[in-house]
Amino acid sequence: MSKKVQSSGAGAHPALADGVAQVGAALDYASDAVILLRRDWTIAYINVAFERGCGQSREALLGRGYWAAFPHLRGTRFETEAQAAMTAGLARIYEEFSPRANRWYECRAYPCDTGLLILFIDVTMRKSDELTRVDLEEKLVRAQRMESLGTLAGGVAHDFNNILAAILGHAGMMLDALPADSPLCEHMRQIKRAGDRAREIVQRILAYARGGTNELSKHQLRPLVEDSIALLRSTLPATVRLTVDLSGDGCIATVNPSEVQQVVLNLCTNAWQAMVGGHGHLHVALRAVQFDVPHAFAIGRVAPTRYAELSVRDDGQGMPEEVVKRLFEPFFTTKPRGQGTGLGLHIVNGIVHAHGGAIDLQSVPGKGTLFSIYLPIVDEAASLDPAALVKVADPGDGEHLVYVDDDPIVLMMVEALLRKAGYDLRTYADPRACLDDIEAGRVTVQLLITDFSMPGMNGMELATAVRATLPRVPVIITTGYISDELTSEADRLGDVAVLQKERSFEELVELAARALRGFPETRFLDSGLAPL
Incomplete structure (x- = not known):
């Protein structure tokens, strides 16, 4: 049977008392905070690290009640775990964050003959590393779980935006054409409201699929x-x-x-x-x-x-x-x-x-x-200069535009939109037929506008091929989904703007005017906004 160690009171053996004093002196060199509590929760001992941590001197704390000296610990895990260790006589090891100290501590509460010895080990850096590791693991799991869903979302959004472009464009043109007192106006406004709501939902899907590249x-x-x-x-x-x-x-x-x-x-x-x-x-x-x-x-x-x-x-x-x-x-x-x-x-x-x-x-x-x-x-x-945001779009004046889109409904809408704006327009449903006419000189082109996703040849491929014949012609590519790859290719080719297809009715006419003027950058650079 093991023998109990006597306390270092007045009747203690001199050698034992000296040993206890040496242990106390040694603990003052420890970097971790130590406190010894009597069974009545008065403070029997603290080391230097504890003094530094709590900002109070040893003389001010010895003999005081633990909870009176540190009332902010009441109701926290620092109290419940200490009470459990003292009552059950069993060691308790736990981790807790101290808002007052702004640190994480690993606390080890050891019952002893005197009462309770508590060791506070600062583990803030370790917790930081653990949080970083857990965060990276969670992000990896989420990325793996959502990758296929993101691909699906992007594809669905691209196809749906073609439909939205036609709905919103035709609804907008109908509203412009109808007399203000026509009973059809309210029906068209309801169609436009529904289209706008659908566009907002699609943009959320695209933001998810895109992962945020603005x-x-x-x-x-x-x-x-x-x-x-x-x-x-x-x-x-x-x-x-x-x-x-x-x-x-x-x-x-x-x-x-x-x-x-x-x-x-x-x-x-x-x-x-x-x-x-x-x-x-x-x-x-x-x-x-x-x-x-x-x-x-x-x-x-x-x-x-x-x-x-x-x-x-x-x-x-x-x-x-x-x-x-x-x-x-x-x-x-x-x-x-x-x-x-x-x-x-x-x-x-x-x-x-x-x-x-x-x-x-x-x-x-x-x-x-x-x-x-x-x-x-x-x-x-x-700094943002509002005066720099000058609208540069003017009505067209017979400039020669070519528009290419394999979707007949969108093609009809954009054709009506650009002709109404005053442009001389030639349309194609087949990108290769368009390229043949340009290479043969059968069509005049001051601006090429093309859909991106088309069978046989996409919009970027068409723009690259047209530039071989007309190296200075500006290009606008409309798409239901603006990917990082498409943006990079447009930057590489130069003088190429990329437009969300479902915003054709609101923005295409103005964008065409800017493209015909060489995409004037002063509209953006003076304002702090990014150019298209």
Whole structure:
């Protein structure tokens, strides 16, 4: 049977007391914090590392009650684990984050004759490495799981955009042609509204498939959030009380402005839709925060630096844990059939992470939800000269354009659109027939506009072949899906613009005017925006 070690009181053996003193002196050289507690929870001993960590002297702490000296530990795992070790007489080893110290600790609580010895080992760097590894593993798993879905989404979106281009284009031209008092106008507006909604859904699918490749630049976040709130107020039910606290004047981040506004509108819309009967309180806030150690959130992690914290809080129904775990998956929705695509929060998640940020999600069933978006803060915002955004599109004046598209419905719509704008247009459904006429000199070409995805020869191949005959002709390629490869090829060929096909009615005429003027870059470079 092992013998118990006597305490170092007045009756202790001198050699033993000397040994205890030497152990205490040695512990002062340890880098880990050590505290010895008596059974009544008074402090019997602390080493130098503990003094440094808590910011209090040994003389001020010895003999004091542990919980009186450190009341902030009450109700945390630091208390429950220590109580369990003292009561059961069994060692407890656990890890916990200390908000006050801003550090992660591995805590080892050992019961002893005196009471309880607790060792605090700083494992902040190790936790950071673990978070990085876990984050990379999760990203790899998600990438592998979603790769095939992304390919499918891109293909579906490309085909659907051809249909949308025709629907929106013909609806727009009908609205322009009909008298203002025609009963058909409202029907055409409803068709256009439905088309716009479909286009928004397709853009979400494309954003998912594309993985976020938009150009980013420095912007003040507060004006972007204010603009989003202004748009939100027009759609927010009167039964929802909206409060806003935008104190983040110094929140400058490298972002895509439209995507930031998409995040705000999406989160706010989800928030008020989660309120029972559409009644509740919605609060939006923006502020700058500083993280000194890595923090893990619901999805991803953030490194130690300054962040802009955009928070959206509601007092709606809240969500159970099993829903929270799946909330950012594509096509997952808790809304009734036909009322949600399940893409909104997935796109929000993709946008935030593409901007180097993270999301913290807290939700309690019956009490509401808090989304906190964290975006890294940068030093200064890029200057943006609104006067540089001068519209350069003028009506056509008989310029010779060639348009190529194998889809007859889209071909008819674009032909009517460009002829109405004043251009002399020649159309082709077969790219090879177009190329033959150009090579033979049977057609005059000042601007080539071509669809990208066509059988036998795609739009980029046609543009390259035409440039062999007409090396200076500008080109516009329309496509339902703008890939990185297509953008790179367009840059390599030069004087080539790529246009989302479903935006043909709104943008093609203006883009054609710019192309005929050699794509004047001053429209973009003076404003800080990227040229096409």
